[in-house]
Amino acid sequence: xxxxxxxxxxxxxxxxxxxxxxxxxxxxxxxxxxxxxxxxxxxxxxxxxxxxxxxxxxxxxxxxxxxxxxxxxxxxxxxxxxxxxxxxxxxxxxxxxxxxxxxxxxxxxxxxxxxxxxxxxxxxxxxxxxxxxxxxxxxxxxxxxxxxxxxxxxxxxxxxxxxxxxxxxxxxxxxxxxxxxxxxxxxxxxxxxxxxxxxxxxxxxxxxxxxxxxxxxxxxxxxxxxxxxxxxxxxxxxxxxxxxxxxxxxxxxxxxxxxxxxxxxxxxxxxxxxxxxxxxxxxxxxxxxxxxxxxxxxxxxxxxx
Amino acid sequence: xxxxxxxxxxxxxxxxxxxxxxxxxxxxxxxxxxxxxxxxxxxxxxxxxxxxxxxxxxxxxxxxxxxxxxxxxxxxxxxxxxxxxxxxxxxxxxxxxxxxxxxxxxxxxxxxxxxxxxxxxxxxxxxxxxxxxxxxxxxxxxxxxxxxxxxxxxxxxxxxxxxxxxxxxxxxxxxxxxxxxxxxxxxxxxxxxxxxxxxxxxxxxxxxxxxxxxxxxxxxxxxxxxxxxxxxxxxxxxxxxxxxxxxxxxxxxxxxxxxxxxxxxxxxxxxxxxxxxxxxxxxxxxxxxxxxxxxxxxxxxxxxx
DNA sequence: CTGAAAGCGCTTACAG
DNA sequence: CTGAAAGCGCTTACAG
Numbered sequence: 001x002x003x004x005x006x007x008x009x010x011x012x013x014x015x016x017x018x019x020x021x022x023x024x025x026x027x028x029x030x031x032x033x034x035x036x037x038x039x040x041x042x043x044x045x046x047x048x049x050x051x052x053x054x055x056x057x058x059x060x061x062x063x064x065x066x067x068x069x070x071x072x073x074x075x076x077x078x079x080x081x082x083x084x085x086x087x088x089x090x091x092x093x094x095x096x097x098x099x100x101x102x103x104x105x106x107x108x109x110x111x112x113x114x115x116x117x118x119x120x121x122x123x124x125x126x127x128x129x130x131x132x133x134x135x136x137x138x139x140x141x142x143x144x145x146x147x148x149x150x151x152x153x154x155x156x157x158x159x160x161x162x163x164x165x166x167x168x169x170x171x172x173x174x175x176x177x178x179x180x181x182x183x184x185x186x187x188x189x190x191x192x193x194x195x196x197x198x199x200x201x202x203x204x205x206x207x208x209x210x211x212x213x214x215x216x217x218x219x220x221x222x223x224x225x226x227x228x229x230x231x232x233x234x235x236x237x238x239x240x241x242x243x244x245x246x247x248x249x250x251x252x253x254x255x256x257x258x259x260x261x262x263x264x265x266x267x268x269x270x271x272x273x274x275x276x277x278x279x280x281x282x283x284x285x286x287x288x289x290x291x292x293x294x295x296x297x298x299x300x301x302x303x304x305x
Numbered sequence: 306x307x308x309x310x311x312x313x314x315x316x317x318x319x320x321x322x323x324x325x326x327x328x329x330x331x332x333x334x335x336x337x338x339x340x341x342x343x344x345x346x347x348x349x350x351x352x353x354x355x356x357x358x359x360x361x362x363x364x365x366x367x368x369x370x371x372x373x374x375x376x377x378x379x380x381x382x383x384x385x386x387x388x389x390x391x392x393x394x395x396x397x398x399x400x401x402x403x404x405x406x407x408x409x410x411x412x413x414x415x416x417x418x419x420x421x422x423x424x425x426x427x428x429x430x431x432x433x434x435x436x437x438x439x440x441x442x443x444x445x446x447x448x449x450x451x452x453x454x455x456x457x458x459x460x461x462x463x464x465x466x467x468x469x470x471x472x473x474x475x476x477x478x479x480x481x482x483x484x485x486x487x488x489x490x491x492x493x494x495x496x497x498x499x500x501x502x503x504x505x506x507x508x509x510x511x512x513x514x515x516x517x518x519x520x521x522x523x524x525x526x527x528x529x530x531x532x533x534x535x536x537x538x539x540x541x542x543x544x545x546x547x548x549x550x551x552x553x554x555x556x557x558x559x560x561x562x563x564x565x566x567x568x569x570x571x572x573x574x575x576x577x578x579x580x581x582x583x584x585x586x587x588x589x590x591x592x593x594x595x596x597x598x599x600x601x602x603x604x605x606x607x608x609x610x
Numbered sequence: 611c612t613g614a615a616a617g618c619g620c621t622t623a624c625a626g
Numbered sequence: 627c628t629g630a631a632a633g634c635g636c637t638t639a640c641a642g
Binding site for chain 3: 020021022023024025026027028029030
Binding site: 332335 | 634635636637638
């Protein structure tokens, strides 16, 4: 075809709003260049951000992404996968879903996959997650630098990541010679659960600690609310550090010190992992840890008097 | 084919994890039975919920949905639409994106569409949104029933829905004979903006109002935070009502009275509208208003002394 | 009712 | 380099 003819064709195509039919293309070429993503709970701010960044990043790397938002149980996640497979996606990005390891493994052996949000040492799948040991360590180091010794940890119980956070807390405390000050109260990743822990802390027989490192921001808000009601000033009397860096944490009136989970980087690394695997299927499985960043705000920055 | 043969085929198909190729089906039948959804900001809890419910509801009605998460500008929304059109979706669900009316109209005239989150009287498109006049009315009625007269409104400025909320507030105040008590401070849908309004209210020369109706929960949290710092007890000294019913609002330590925007119903009505239009293309354009529900919690329920 | 054939809109390998 | 032909995996209309 002469280039002049080509130009005319392209012009008309544009005028008619022509878009190549992806179905025909996919059928003819026997492959697709889009990905699927399964999100456990878009209502969770971190997951929503990861999903959004992943979609943007994948698109930028030439893989538009079909997102499935209804996967808050493992059954639904499997159903979502079936639908994505029917669309013949090239691979899938799993964002905190499914939950059980066998369900994850089952998906991983059917289609190239990457899991964002858990380490998954045992399952044979690429994974990317935040280094919670490093996160907890940075919090303890910061609080010690503020002069604190009695640093209590409100742990996340059996929630994903909580165990590694506890490990980091304990190791850092020991490194600072604070073995005797190690103290953990278990909670969950919610405001009410944090408030419950707060009541244990402030209404108990033990003296109020100098600082509290809480497993996530919502629970930290619960702790702070209880402190406020008891007339215990934060940070003057007790310093509080959260985890996640949700939107509310940075607001002027709360000003909560916290550990930022880098949603953008998690998404970017996850997408890169799967894109790389699609291009080089024999790549060994990778387990990536992303370093979180300590965000110091007012809630943890009052010198000890 | 004998039914016995059919049964054997189906059995083998299941064993081989056979999934019909949607691309081939779409190509052969010249139509698709899935929808597209464009979400402005999944990071917003209400939008995330609407998106999730819409995906669930559409799937239930036989239209699996491809969600596009990267549409926080009108240009990106248009780009997302192009991608959805390439997938030959049957219709699209617009969730607070795009923003400008011409951009919305442009999409509506290319493909069956429904807009969730704005009334859009002028644009020729099905729409579903919360009835903010009714929401504001229910708040004022509730506060008046609590014995309040000096009810201040922190408005949402030029944000979507804010004008109708102001209308509802004014009309309800007038109906209660409280014309002289009408007082509005403009803010935006954020905690910091609410805190700014809170400083105007509590540090100003005017007496603190008996109640404050804030345009959204985040801004209400800002107002309450400032009150707490000034030692002004909520609800004993001032009653506060928010809007949206975000997750944090119901937590025990905040217990914020608010107006629930029914994400589920918005999603369901939106999906029904587009599914109906796909089956009956000549249906007249519908503009649906969904009634919100007042949620009374502690922040607004202290009798006047 | 059953089964073989045509065709959807592309890509790809191949003949010219 | 260019262009015609075959074929991707389904659905549909049609002949038997």
